[in-house]
Amino acid sequence: MEGASPAKFRPTNQQVLGHGLYLGALGAVASLTTGVTVALFGSGPPGWMWAALVLGPLLLGAVAGMVAGRRTGVEVGEGGIRTSSVFEEGEAPWSRVVDLRAERRGRRTVVSVYLDSGASVQLHAPYSGGLFAADPQFEFKVFALSHLWRSHRFGGLPG
Structure with missing residues (x-):
């Protein structure tokens, strides 16, 4: 792929x-x-x-x-996870990502990426919360992110 x-x-x-x-x-x-x-x-x-x-x-x-x-979002590709927002950008290569999970932070459920250094990075998207922050596709997006991470961590994308 x-x-x-x-x-x-x-x-x-x-x-x-x-x-x-x-x-x-x-x-x-x-x-x-x-x-x-x-x-x-x-x-x-x-x-x-x-x-x-x-x-x-x-x-x-x-x-x-x-x-x-x-301008805010997350791009997941062959090299890893790249985040971008108005004020900052970051990248986490797949080799450094040890876990990816949905967590409750305040009134929102967000996706956090845990790195081999022990640090965690909260992704700017996807997230879900109440009222305007609700995302009906949140679980699907978390599943897709988890699948991409596992595919890269344990043997590449199926093809």
Whole structure:
């Protein structure tokens, strides 16, 4: 199976939107706090500005979440597991991976890769959680990742 295209795992559209709205909600709280502070110590913003203080950050967060979500993911190929996100990238060659399992971390179930050095790496995708973070295909994706790891660790891909 030489030259097979790598398997790619990315956050779902629902997860991307949820992450963006979460960031937008944090921005909306910050902008509303600023608006309330200004209103307490002087003349407050006009009525339409309050709507802009809420909707602006929410929309900006949704767009930022979509852009970041498309750059975040995991690529599994012949060389190993490569992770990428907006801020960092990493690679774990198959020779260093000793275990791969789904684990509960906070409110999410994520995939962790354990290396021969004793370190563990949490993959950016796939993951599953509540509401917008739910991934109905999570178990299938974990099974596919586990199968790819076992195939490389114990004798190559079947062909």
